Structure formats: C-alpha cells, structure tokens
Amino acid sequence: xxxxxxxxxxxxxxxxxxxxxxxxxxxxxxxxxxxxxxxxxxxxxxxxxxxxxxxxxxxxxxxxxxxxxxxxxxxxxxxxxxxxxxxxxxxxxxxxxxxxxxxxxxxxxxxxxxxxxxxxxxxxxxxxxxxxxxxxxxxxxxxxxxxxxxxxxxxxxxxxxxxxxxxxxxxxxxxxxxxxxxxxxxxxxxxxxxxxxxxxxxxxxxxxxxxxxxxxxxxxxxxxxxxxxxxxxxxxxxxxxxxxxxxxxxxxxxxxxxxxxxxxxxxxxxxxxxxxxxxxxxxxxxxxxxxxxxxxxxxxxxxxxxx
Amino acid sequence: xxxxxxxxxxxxxxxxxxxxxxxxxxxxxxxxxxxxxxxxxxxxxxxxxxxxxxxxxxxxxxxxxxxxxxxxxxxxxxxxxxxxxxxxxxxxxxxxxxxxxxxxxxxxxxxxxxxxxxxxxxxxxxxxxxxxxxxxxxxxxxxxxxxxxxxxxxxxxxxxxxxxxxxxxxxxxxxxxxxxxxxxxxxxxxxxxxxxxxxxxxxxxxxxxxxxxxxxxxxxxxxxxxxxxxxxxxxxxxxxxxxxxxxxxxxxxxxxxxxxxxxxxxxxxxxxxxxxxxxxxxxxxxxxxxxxxxxxxxxxxxxxxxxxxxxxxxxxxxxxxxxxxxxxxxxxxxxxxxxxxxxxxxxxxxxxxxxxxxxxxxxxxxxxxxxxxxxxxxxxxxxxxxxxxxxxxxxxxxxxxxxxxxxxxxxxxxxxxxxxxxxxxxxxxxxxxxxxxxxxxxxxxxxxxxxxxxxxxxxxxxxxxxxxxxxxxxxxxxxxxxxxxxxxxxxxxxxxxxxxxxxxxxxxxxxxxxxxxxxxxxxxxxxxxxxxxxxxxxxxxxxxxxxxxxxxxxxxxxxxxxxxxxxxxxxxxxxxxxxxxxxxxxxxxx
Numbered sequence: 001x002x003x004x005x006x007x008x009x010x011x012x013x014x015x016x017x018x019x020x021x022x023x024x025x026x027x028x029x030x031x032x033x034x035x036x037x038x039x040x041x042x043x044x045x046x047x048x049x050x051x052x053x054x055x056x057x058x059x060x061x062x063x064x065x066x067x068x069x070x071x072x073x074x075x076x077x078x079x080x081x082x083x084x085x086x087x088x089x090x091x092x093x094x095x096x097x098x099x100x101x102x103x104x105x106x107x108x109x110x111x112x113x114x115x116x117x118x119x120x121x122x123x124x125x126x127x128x129x130x131x132x133x134x135x136x137x138x139x140x141x142x143x144x145x146x147x148x149x150x151x152x153x154x155x156x157x158x159x160x161x162x163x164x165x166x167x168x169x170x171x172x173x174x175x176x177x178x179x180x181x182x183x184x185x186x187x188x189x190x191x192x193x194x195x196x197x198x199x200x201x202x203x204x205x206x207x208x209x210x211x212x213x214x215x216x217x218x219x220x221x222x223x224x225x226x227x228x229x230x231x232x233x234x235x236x237x238x239x240x241x242x243x244x245x246x247x248x249x250x251x252x253x254x255x256x257x258x259x260x261x262x263x264x265x266x267x268x269x270x271x272x273x274x275x276x277x278x279x280x281x282x283x284x285x286x287x288x289x290x291x292x293x294x295x296x297x298x299x300x301x302x303x304x305x306x307x
Numbered sequence: 308x309x310x311x312x313x314x315x316x317x318x319x320x321x322x323x324x325x326x327x328x329x330x331x332x333x334x335x336x337x338x339x340x341x342x343x344x345x346x347x348x349x350x351x352x353x354x355x356x357x358x359x360x361x362x363x364x365x366x367x368x369x370x371x372x373x374x375x376x377x378x379x380x381x382x383x384x385x386x387x388x389x390x391x392x393x394x395x396x397x398x399x400x401x402x403x404x405x406x407x408x409x410x411x412x413x414x415x416x417x418x419x420x421x422x423x424x425x426x427x428x429x430x431x432x433x434x435x436x437x438x439x440x441x442x443x444x445x446x447x448x449x450x451x452x453x454x455x456x457x458x459x460x461x462x463x464x465x466x467x468x469x470x471x472x473x474x475x476x477x478x479x480x481x482x483x484x485x486x487x488x489x490x491x492x493x494x495x496x497x498x499x500x501x502x503x504x505x506x507x508x509x510x511x512x513x514x515x516x517x518x519x520x521x522x523x524x525x526x527x528x529x530x531x532x533x534x535x536x537x538x539x540x541x542x543x544x545x546x547x548x549x550x551x552x553x554x555x556x557x558x559x560x561x562x563x564x565x566x567x568x569x570x571x572x573x574x575x576x577x578x579x580x581x582x583x584x585x586x587x588x589x590x591x592x593x594x595x596x597x598x599x600x601x602x603x604x605x606x607x608x609x610x611x612x613x614x615x616x617x618x619x620x621x622x623x624x625x626x627x628x629x630x631x632x633x634x635x636x637x638x639x640x641x642x643x644x645x646x647x648x649x650x651x652x653x654x655x656x657x658x659x660x661x662x663x664x665x666x667x668x669x670x671x672x673x674x675x676x677x678x679x680x681x682x683x684x685x686x687x688x689x690x691x692x693x694x695x696x697x698x699x700x701x702x703x704x705x706x707x708x709x710x711x712x713x714x715x716x717x718x719x720x721x722x723x724x725x726x727x728x729x730x731x732x733x734x735x736x737x738x739x740x741x742x743x744x745x746x747x748x749x750x751x752x753x754x755x756x757x758x759x760x761x762x763x764x765x766x767x768x769x770x771x772x773x774x775x776x777x778x779x780x781x782x783x784x785x786x787x788x789x790x791x792x793x794x795x796x797x798x799x800x801x802x803x804x805x806x807x808x809x810x811x812x813x814x815x816x817x818x819x820x821x822x823x824x825x826x827x828x829x830x831x832x833x834x835x836x837x838x839x840x841x842x843x844x845x846x847x848x849x850x851x852x853x854x855x856x857x858x859x860x861x862x863x864x865x866x867x868x869x870x871x872x873x874x875x876x877x878x879x880x881x882x883x884x885x886x887x888x889x890x891x892x893x894x895x896x897x
Contacts, residue, residue, distance in 0.1 A: 097575025293530030
C-alpha cells in the first residue's frame with residue numbers, strides 16, 4: 001500500500017513539474033480596464049500575484065485563476081490566465097471539481113473576506129482539511145466593498161459603517177487560526193502594502209504541495225477608515241525576521257491569536273501532507289480529462305452484478 | 308386453480324431485522340429461476356424500531372408495478388400482521404411465529420391459512436441469533452410455493468460470499484430449517500396453495516435493478532467520470548454504487564460538505580472537460596439552484612438528478628411524491644434554457660441518462676433528470692441492456708491545432724462567440740492558446756463582464772438559441788396502446804408502471820385505453836401534446852401531487868385544461884387497482 005502511494009506521488013510529481021517559461025507583465029495584461037478605486041489595496045495584491053506568476057515560470061495556459069464575487073473577485077478579468085468568475089462564496093468547490101478533473105492545472109483561488117469567511121465559510125473549512133493542491137488568497141479588507149460598505153465577518157468589534165450604522169457586536173473571525181484548526185497545510189498572512197513580501201508568500205504557497213491559504217490584510221480606502229495603510233504599517237511585523245518556527249502547530253495557533261497592536265505577517269504554519277488528489281486511485285496515471293471514454297467492455301462486466 | 312409463477316409475497320418486521328436483505332434475496336432467487344420481478348419497499352425515516360415491509364411480485368412475464376394484494380405474508384412481528392393481514396388474498400398464507408406474535412383466535416380469517424413457525428426456537432436450535440429469523444422465513448416462504456431449494460441455496464451463497472463458508476453454511480442451515488419445517492408440517496396447505504413458483508428453463512438474460520442503479524449505469528455508460536453527491540434519500544444509492552465502481556471505471560467520486568459544494572464541484576469538473584454528475588432530492592436541490600444559474604450563464608454543461616420525495620421541508624423522507632415538477636421547471640433566478648427529463652422506469656432511466664449527458668454537452672445546457680423514490684428504490688427485472696452502441700456525443704471542442712491556427716493568424720479565441728446555432732466552441736482549460744474567462748456576470752463574446760444593452764439582448768438570444776437547436780435531438784412523445792381508445796392517460800415519471808398494469812386490466816374488461824408518457828417536460832412537446840389531446844375522447848392526467856403540476860404545465864403550454872385528474876399525495880405510489888377503480892367508478896369512461 002505504502003509503495004503504491006509512493007509510486008502515485010512520483011507519477012504525480014512528474015506530471016505536475018512546471019516547465020520554465022518566460023512571462024512578462026505585459027503577457028499577463030488583459031484588454032479590460034481595471035475598475036478598483038484609486039489607492040485600493042487590491043492593486044498591491046494584483047501586482048504581487050502577477051510578479052509571483054512571472055517568477056514561478058509556469059506557462060499561462062497551465063494556470064487557472066478562480067474567483068467568487070466581490071471587488072477582489074474581479075482579479076481574473078485583469079490577469080491573462082484561464083479564469084472563472086463564479087458565485088459568491090463558491091469558488092473553492094468549483095476549483096475542487098476543476099482540480100480533480102485536471103490536476104495538472106495550477107489553481108489559484110482569490111476572493112474577499114465576505115466571500116470566503118461568510119458565504120463560503122463551510123467550503124473554506126472543508127477545503128482546508130481536504131488538502132487539495134491549490135492556493136487560496138483572501139483579500140481581507142474587513143468590510144464589504146462591492147455592496148457599498150457593510151460590515152464583514154472580519155470587521156472588528158464595535159466597527160460601524162455608513163451602510164450598517166449599528167456597531168458590530170460579534171467577535172471577528174480569525175482566519176489564520178481557523179485555517180490551522182481546520183487542517184490547512186500552509187497558512188500565511190500577507191499585507192497588500194508590502195508587495196515584495198506578499199509576492200514571496202504567493203510563490204511559496206503555489207509551490208507548496210497541498211492547500212495553501214494566504215490571508216491578506218487589504219486596506220479599503222473607500223469604506224474602511226479604521227484599518228488603513230497607516231494602521232497596518234504601524235502594526236505589522238514579519239515572522240521570518242524573528243525566525244518563527246512554522247512547523248509547530250500549537251505555536252502557530254498561539255501566534256494566530258496575536259492581532260492587536262502588533263500583527264504578525266508571514267508563514268504561520270506549514271506541513272508536508274499527502275494531498276487529496278494523490279490518494280485518488282483514478283488520478284494515479286493520468287489526469288481525468290485525458291482518460292478516454294470507453295465504457296462498453298466495463299459495462300459488459302458489471303452488468304453481471306445485476307443478474 | 309393452480310397459478311404457476313404468479314405470486315405476490317410480502318415480508319414485514321421491525322427495522323434492523325434484515326427485512327430489506329431478505330426481500331432482495333427472495334427476489335433474486337426468483338430471478339435465478341428466470342422469472343420476472345417488481346419489488347416495492349416501505350420504510351420509515353429511522354434506523355431501528357420502525358416498521359419495514361418489502362413486497363415482491365413475481366410472474367413469468369415482465370411486470371411494471373406493485374399491486375395492493377398479497378398471496379403470502381411473512382411476518383417477523385405482530386405489527387406486520389396488524390398492518391397487512393387485510394391485504395392477503397383468499398387462500399393466502401400467513402407465516403408467523405405464534406409464540407412471539409400470537410393472533411386473536413376469535414378473530415381468525417376463515418379464507419386464509421395461518422402457518423405458525425417457531426422462528427425463535429429454530430434459530431436457537433441452530434445456534435443462530437435473533438436477527439437471523441428472517442432467513443428461516445425466507446426458506447419457509449419458498450416451501451409454501453414449492454420452489455426448488457437449490458436455487459435458494461445458491462442465492463444465500465452469493466449474498467454471503469464475502470463472509471466465508473461458516474457464515475454461508477449457517478445461513479443455509481437456517482433457511483433449510485424453515486423450508487423443512489413447512490414442508491413437513493403443512494403438507495396439505497402446500498398442496499392446496501394455488502400459487503406455485505417454478506424455474507423457467509429458457510435463459511432470457513434478465514437483469515434486475517432499481518432506478519438508482521439504472522441511472523448510475525446510464526451515467527457510467529455515458530462516460531461520466533466525476534460524481535459529487537451529498538447523501539440524501541432516495542438518491543444515496545447512486546453515491547454508494549458509484550463508489551463501488553470507482554476503481555473499475557477509473558472515476559472520481561466525492562462526497563462533499565453540502566449540495567452547494569456538490570453542484571459547484573460538478574460544474575468545475577464539466578468546465579475542465581469531464582462529464583460529471585450530481586444527484587439530490589428536493590431539499591438538496593433547493594441548495595443547488597444557485598449553481599444551475601451559474602452553469603447556464605457560463606454555458607457549462609451540467610447533469611443533475613433530482614429524486615423526489617414527499618415535501619415540503621423534510622416532509623416524508625422515505626416516501627414517494629411528484630411534487631417538485633413545477634419547482635424544477637423554474638428553479639434558479641433569471642431566465643435560461645434547460646432540459647428536464649423524467650424517466651418512467653428503469654429502462655427509461657438507463658437510456659435517458661445517456662441522452663442527458665449527450666444533450667448537456669452537445670448544447671452546453673443544464674439537464675435535470677427527474678425521478679422519485681418509487682423509481683429510485685424499486686427493483687424491476689427486464690431484458691439486459693445492450694452495450695453494443697453506446698452513443699457518446701461531446702459537441703464542439705477546438706483542437707490544439709485549431710487554437711494554434713487562431714493564434715498564428717492573430718485571432719482571438721472567443722468562448723462565447725455569436726454563432727448561428729447558439730452553440731460556441733469550448734476548449735479544455737490547459738490547452739495552449741485557449742485562454743479565456745468565464746463569468747457569472749453577463750459578458751461579451753470573450754467572457755468579460757459587459758452590461759451593454761445590445762450585447763445583453765444578443766447573449767439572451769444566443770443562450771435560448773441553443774435549446775432551439777437542441778430540439779431536433781429531442782424525441783416527440785408517442786401514444787402507447789389502442790388507437791381509438793375510450794381513455795387516454797397522461798403522466799410523467801414512475802406512474803408509468805401502474806398505468807401500464809391498469810391498461811392490461813381495462814383491456815380484460817374490454818375498455819380501450821392508451822397512454823401518453825411525457826418524458827421530456829422541458830422543452831415541452833407542445834404540438835404533439837395538442838394533437839394527441841385533441842384526438843382523444845377522455846383524457847385523464849395521473850400524477851402524484853396535490854396541485855396537479857403536470858396538468859398545470861399542459862394548460863400553460865397548450866391552453867387545454869384537462870378535466871379528469873387522478874392525483875395522490877399520501878407518500879405512496881399509485882397502485883394499478885386505484886386507477887382501475889377510478890375508471891370503473893366513472894360512468895363516462897365505461
């Protein structure tokens with residue numbers, strides 16, 4: 001059994017090894033005009049993402065960008081890769097079906113905090129434990145942008161907006177802690193104001209074999225006047241600078257609780273674990289989509305079970 | 308008068324005492340004798356403690372439905388006797404254990420035989436457990452109909468083959484004890500009992516399967532490679548069977564976190580170019596409706612099975628109904644074309660599933676296959692399916708060479724290009740030069756969100772044009788039965804079986820009837836239905852719901868109001884007798 005799994009992993013690695021390819025920023029541009037607000041944190045994330053794609057050198061046609069609905073979910077329109085702008089909260093299950101049907105694709109899922117932690121909260125939890133090889137980047141601006149400024153699951157307690165004037169009386173979701181507790185094998189936090197650092201996190205996330213989750217602190221210049229660039233710049237510090245041991249799950253969970261005057265960014269937790277798709281027998285030899293439809297002889301055999 | 312190979316047998320007892328496995332063994336033993344079977348189960352939404360019953364109808368010709376009466380009632384408890392004794396026909400036999408379920412001697416029916424068999428004692432004597440009493444009843448039942456015990460022995464061997472010789476032999480011994488007890492103690496009753504079962508010598512290669520199994524086989528034959536199903540009665544059998552064949556067919560079967568995930572995973576797989584299936588029942592379908600719209604907007608093919616059960620809400624989880632028709636026809640917000648197919652029996656289910664996959668992919672449409680608990684979970688025997696020509700039509704895809712040609716000539720691949728038939732070519736993500744974006748927003752030909760009024764109109768036309776194009780592949784419904792009939796039945800789905808059986812009965816009474824089964828409910832075959840109704844003398848619409856959803860659909864599409872409606876909404880399927888009674892009690896028809 002162990003040997004079988006090892007050989008499955010080898011075949012899988014052979015199949016998924018990216019070939020080096022030179023991509024430029026221009027290659028990644030589309031004809032559509034970007035319509036985020038000037039100064040939006042999303043620009044920084046888009047730049048980090050594109051630079052990561054360039055650095056990774058994976059041919060564009062082997063990359064698939066999946067999103068949900070929200071400001072951040074517009075990213076696929078402005079990134080020339082295979083793209084799918086689907087339903088609010090449902091990007092992860094779509095990406096899961098896509099990956100299992102063609103596990104040679106490198107899949108990056110993007111979305112906002114409302115998309116991932118409210119509407120898609122259940123899918124997020126299960127995607128973490130499932131450990132399918134994909135990267136999930138959440139543009140976390142702690143507010144709803146596209147619906148013009150309501151509170152979000154990550155809005156701080158007592159946070160109010162024009163659209164939702166009652167102060168928040170719930171505790172915010174802690175996405176990093178939730179991901180660690182749910183069994184994600186790569187858990188990180190980035191900051192949209194630090195593009196170079198975020199680019200490195202995305203590269204690590206994509207290279208990580210398994211479900212890589214990156215929560216990105218993203219200022220919303222229009223609707224969130226609390227969690228601004230300045231707010232974050234005063235607070236964020238890099239975990240790698242203090243040589244944080246990201247292999248320790250308990251420490252990672254403890255570190256995830258730190259989110260007051262000081263906010264850690266970087267990799268909280270990382271673990272090597274067999275992926276979901278590596279354990280699916282049908283995917284050991286060939287991607288599902290390339291397997292021919294040839295059912296006659298198999299049908300002749302199994303019909304005997306009904307006689 | 309002896310009636311060889313014409314029998315209805317029913318076993319009943321408390322849930323958890325092997326009623327379902329005994330019923331299946333009884334049916335399979337008959338199948339091995341080349342006999343035809345239809346079975347019907349009733350069980351509550353409980354694991355232990357409720358009342359279960361399993362009815363097997365056996366004949367030497369194909370059977371389409373269960374009937375109300377029974378010739379043998381095998382009772383594992385007293386409740387079975389209380390609930391079902393009245394269904395026993397004259398000369399019928401009750402098999403029961405008087406030590407455990409004593410009958411009131413003052414109220415005995417004179418026209419049936421009460422055959423006491425000490426089930427518990429027999430089980431104790433052979434060192435069996437209480438849950439094995441069912442096997443004793445199985446043997447006893449076959450003794451009453453003088454069936455060859457060797458066949459029964461074979462079936463027990465097959466059933467327990469994974470459990471080793473000791474278990475097999477123990478179970479055979481129990482069944483044999485039951486068989487011998489009846490043979491020894493009730494010689495005269497057996498002689499008098501009119502309904503005998505005897506193996507038919509010619510081998511006709513019958514198969515025996517449920518609607519769930521037929522749907523699964525259809526999907527497998529059609530090349531379905533990805534299955535995402537959240538368990539729900541009555542379609543859970545599809546999930547189990549697909550997992551059973553997962554390795555042999557090299558497919559991926561996923562039980563996701565909910566139905567929302569199930570439908571979105573299926574859409575993801577279809578988008579990658581893999582044929583995918585999801586299945587659910589009404590409550591789960593509610594959760595999937597958002598996904599239907601996504602598939603429609605992104606023009607991703609999709610096949611969904613909705614197995615109906617009694618609603619609303621949790622409703623009657625383990626009982627049948629046809630209450631979702633109007634919901635299915637309109638599910639999800641906004642307007643988009645869809646195909647809704649309702650198989651009436653296992654043969655339809657197998658064949659229409661293959662059609663569902665071809666239509667979904669060829670025309671990039673949402674296809675919903677509408678079944679119900681009665682079809683999903685009742686076994687029927689029929690001629691073996693032929694796998695000689697399994698038609699697979701995948702529709703328009705661009706090859707790597709075609710994409711390269713486009714790239715070389717600096718032309719853009721437009722996933723949603725406006726084309727005459729509405730069906731624009733797909734690529735499989737991963738193909739070089741095929742980059743495109745699919746969007747749930749309204750979009751232009753390249754897939755970019757675009758809210759221009761003229762573009763919106765063109766895209767609506769494009770999407771609806773696909774269903775017009777698909778119409779040429781969708782067969783028109785046909786009348787089955789007598790031409791100048793007094794009565795024309797119209798229905799959809801599993802009511803087909805009871806109507807077929809009722810037509811046989813009415814033919815014996817010299818009442819000519821015919822039947823219009825509407826398999827494709829959307830797009831609705833308006834012209835054909837108008838012609839058939841206009842030429843019919845008396846039309847009766849038969850459906851398992853309260854509001855008459857098929858009749859409403861017919862009225863909406865044809866403008867014709869059907870005056871005679873036979874409806875049932877008690878969670879039970881139609882029994883042919885109910886249709887017979889409805890006809891015989893209406894002077895207009897006879």
